Amino acid sequence: MAEPRTEFAISVEVNGTTVERTVESRSLLIDFLRSDLALTGTKVSCELQVCGVCTVLVDGRPVSSCTYLTVDADGRSVTTVESLSSGGKLHPLQEAFVDCHALQCGFCTPGFLMMAKGLLDANPGAEREEIVEHLEGNICRCTGYRPIVEAVESVARQQRAEAK
Amino acid sequence: MLPPFRLARPKTLDEALDAIGEDQVPYCGGTELLLAMGAGLHRPDVLVDVKRLPELAGIRLDGNDLVIGATERHDRVAEHPLVREHVPMLAAVERAVGNARVRNQGSIGGNLCFAEPKSDVGTALIAFQAVATLVSPGGRRALSVEEFIAGPYYSAKEPDELLVDVRIPLGGPEVRAEYVKYQIMERPTLGVAIAHEPETGACRVVVGAVGEVPAVWTFAAPDEIDADTIASEVDPTPDLTGSERYKRHVTGVYVRRAVDALMSRGS
Numbered sequence: 001m002a003e004p005r006t007e008f009a010i011s012v013e014v015n016g017t018t019v020e021r022t023v024e025s026r027s028l029l030i031d032f033l034r035s036d037l038a039l040t041g042t043k044v045s046c047e048l049q050v051c052g053v054c055t056v057l058v059d060g061r062p063v064s065s066c067t068y069l070t071v072d073a074d075g076r077s078v079t080t081v082e083s084l085s086s087g088g089k090l091h092p093l094q095e096a097f098v099d100c101h102a103l104q105c106g107f108c109t110p111g112f113l114m115m116a117k118g119l120l121d122a123n124p125g126a127e128r129e130e131i132v133e134h135l136e137g138n139i140c141r142c143t144g145y146r147p148i149v150e151a152v153e154s155v156a157r158q159q160r161a162e163a164k
Numbered sequence: 165m166l167p168p169f170r171l172a173r174p175k176t177l178d179e180a181l182d183a184i185g186e187d188q189v190p191y192c193g194g195t196e197l198l199l200a201m202g203a204g205l206h207r208p209d210v211l212v213d214v215k216r217l218p219e220l221a222g223i224r225l226d227g228n229d230l231v232i233g234a235t236e237r238h239d240r241v242a243e244h245p246l247v248r249e250h251v252p253m254l255a256a257v258e259r260a261v262g263n264a265r266v267r268n269q270g271s272i273g274g275n276l277c278f279a280e281p282k283s284d285v286g287t288a289l290i291a292f293q294a295v296a297t298l299v300s301p302g303g304r305r306a307l308s309v310e311e312f313i314a315g316p317y318y319s320a321k322e323p324d325e326l327l328v329d330v331r332i333p334l335g336g337p338e339v340r341a342e343y344v345k346y347q348i349m350e351r352p353t354l355g356v357a358i359a360h361e362p363e364t365g366a367c368r369v370v371v372g373a374v375g376e377v378p379a380v381w382t383f384a385a386p387d388e389i390d391a392d393t394i395a396s397e398v399d400p401t402p403d404l405t406g407s408e409r410y411k412r413h414v415t416g417v418y419v420r421r422a423v424d425a426l427m428s429r430g431s
């Protein structure tokens with residue numbers, strides 16, 4: 001198993017479906033998702049882990065798919081923005097983004113949604129301060145951030161109320 | 165797209181030590197290595213994934229040492245009960261590294277081995293007089309983190325060596341520690357760590373990120389810490405985050421703030 005190789009047969013669960021493929025060692029998760037699987041909802045920009053548009057969840061934790069080797073997802077589950085809505089029904093976070101005007105051009109939105117999902121799945125009632133801290137590594141050039149934080153906060157508030 | 169390379173995924177330390185070499189480099193979270201490769205700065209033939217090696221993982225107490233495995237990610241270190249209990253300053257530093265994705269993926273060992281000057285982790289560890297454990301086919305050796313971070317992007321490890329863990333000595337009464345940082349981009353412009361041993365009164369002040377490597381000063385007591393001397397002695401690297409003169413000034417300000425924070429927290 002330790003012999004260095006350039007190709008690996010991997011099995012990854014992507015949005016609930018098991019995907020088996022042979023990938024190059026240098027394959028980046030962003031390219032695997034966008035080119036091999038045609039899941040183009042996840043965007044790519046800085047490729048430096050700075051902007052966050054490429055955020056997906058691996059085993060529930062947000063990672064920059066621009067700097068993540070596809071082979072490292074072997075045996076894990078990957079969740080992308082495509083998983084959020086089902087049957088034409090938006091995810092509560094997506095609803096909240098619409099209601100709060102948390103997007104304009106929308107390029108940053110998949111990344112913010114997946115960052116927010118990562119946080120709220122682990123901590124459904126996250127407080128504003130935690131939300132701000134968690135989203136700090138994502139860049140939006142349009143909204144000024146406040147509506148994005150408000151959108152995530154409104155879902156957290158709702159979930160806090162439901163937990164009572 | 166990354167340049168082509170071969171990847172090895174050893175499961176034991178022996179396999180890993182066989183696999184590494186001059187052009188066969190350790191690979192952990194990849195948050196530095198993959199960026200350097202993507203930018204064309206580094207073109208290793210083989211990446212040797214160290215994430216499956218049990219010897220390099222885990223956070224535990226060993227006698228008087230808190231031991232943190234090299235492959236432990238920043239978020240794990242930040243949240244770990246032993247780290248929070250014994251070295252809360254380090255937990256706070258780790259919680260503020262980069263962004264949530266970098267903390268989820270980057271390791272404490274990769275941070276130290278890459279020796280990026282604009283770092284927080286080494287600065288904090290040097291204040292605690294932490295020690296790095298290295299292993300090679302010839303055996304193990306220990307080196308202070310201060311010596312390990314030998315230069316900018318240069319750590320004192322040989323190509324046939326792996327970083328196993330970092331050890332923070334805990335013997336004696338709890339060390340009081342503070343860390344303050346100044347940051348306007350995704351990495352720190354300046355970080356100041358102070359560790360104060362209540363028994364002897366001795367203080368270590370470490371200033372990182374501002375120059376090529378963290379610099380250390382020792383004083384006999386907190387009220388003897390001389391921010392002006394430190395500001396005049398640091399060797400700042402001028403860049404987009406500030407000129408040499410500006411960084412000297414900010415160093416003085418942040419050393420004073422760190423001292424104030426230490427004093428106002430009492431013992």
Ligand SMILES: Cc1cc2nc3c(=O)[nH]c(=O)nc-3n(C[C@H](O)[C@H](O)[C@H](O)COP(=O)(O)OP(=O)(O)OC[C@H]3O[C@@H](n4cnc5c(N)ncnc54)[C@H](O)[C@@H]3O)c2cc1C
Nearest residue numbers: 190192193194195196197262270271274275277283284327
């Ligand atoms: C956007 C961004 C922001 C950041 N902000 C901060 C910050 O605010 N503060 C801060 O301190 N740091 C910051 N960092 C740096 C971050 O801490 C490091 O990138 C990360 O911890 C490196 O770990 P890794 O596991 O990804 O290392 P890798 O990229 O996998 O490896 C880095 C280097 O270490 C070597 N290596 C790795 N593990 C071992 C081992 N066990 N033995 C021997 N050699 C090994 C590799 O060969 C390589 O040369 C930031 C990074 C990014 C990308």
Ligand code: FES
Nearest residue numbers: 045047049052066
């Ligand atoms: S494209 Fe991955 S963080 Fe910017």
Ligand code: FES
Nearest residue numbers: 104105140141142
């Ligand atoms: S909505 Fe345009 S970048 Fe955020």
